[in-house]
Amino acid sequence: MQRGLDSETRKQLEEEEKKIISEEHWYLDLPELKEKECFIIEEQSFLLCEDLLYGRMSFRGFNPEVEKLMLQMNAKNKVEEVESEAVELDVSDEEMARRYETLVGTIGKKFAKKRDRANYEEDENGHIKPTVKVKKMFLKPQD
């Protein structure tokens, strides 16, 4: 005697259940709409249309800061030549190297303790350099 359902009837029942479930799901019976690719963008700003200058202006030196700004902003608009020429050097490279050499001495002096400051003397060309001193070791007293 079979208590359980037949495999066939079981399958049929399952199919019927699936049908009911899928019929309960709602869907729109419309054909697939393709989104049209739009080639047109709407902009309400005049900045894109016309190259306008910067709104603040000063003439004949009335306001030097605004004149500086004018040069900056209007140069930004004109993306003509990106002048990547070397920045005009006020100080040459050699001079910079010399300065750095002495800089180490002067800054070092600032951070040296009071006792060590005496070690910084003026050598040769007037550069301040630390003179290496022999550290005083403990001398055992002789009898």
Next chain:
Amino acid sequence: MAEAVGAVAESLPGDRARAARTVLDQVVLPGEELLLPEQEDAEGPGGAGERPLRLNAGTRSRGRVVCGPGLRRCGDRLLVTKCGRLRHKEPGGGSGGGVYWVDSQQKRYVPVKGDHVIGIVTAKSGDIFKVDVGGSEPASLSYLAFEGATKRNRPNVQVGDLIYGQFVVANKDMEPEMVCIDSCGRASGMGVIGQDGLLFKVTLGLIRKLLAPDCEILQEVGKLYPLEIVFGMNGRIWVKAKTIQQTLILANILEACEHMTADQRKQIFSRLAES
């Protein structure tokens, strides 16, 4: 089919769409539809049923065309919404199909994002200032939107001050908001405009004309005497010169130069230069 279309077109003359290319620099009226160049080729010679074979089919995949102020997108065409002259600008970087817009004239300003405007502070409420920019409602300006402003270090802005700033939010659904710093946090010329000087109102078209890169009026004005001008895209100009008389002369020139021809302008400038 083509004949039927033709008959319909004749009966409604207003709806015939013209090619944008043919209408450049001419006056267009609201309601006109304009065809973009690629479409006009597609509509093709009406009589022949076949389309001419194109070897350069790659041009179909055009870049994006930008429709600027005065134009709206209507399907694949441009719909004119303001009367004026149709202008076109070729794309600089090679991408996109260029910009079309209508060069119209109006006095009433509508806030647009990114525009630099001159505003007058009308109220100070809590953390924001209400700034009148000439639009339908006052713009809000937060006190933190100034260079170097912190909660403790408030900017020195009083009611009645003139502010030069730009819009960050400006659409028809929300209250416009403006700021006095750029995206990097620097003021770059924005903020409170200094003491003295004179603020007056002109049409929007004049502002754009004066701010054009090759504007002769400004070059001539700059040779007269030392002065400072600030242009707001909302039709407001602030001028300042050393004396009140010079400031007034300047204001009158700028207001009048809209309706003067180049000759009249040169006459006036030469007279001024003499005196």
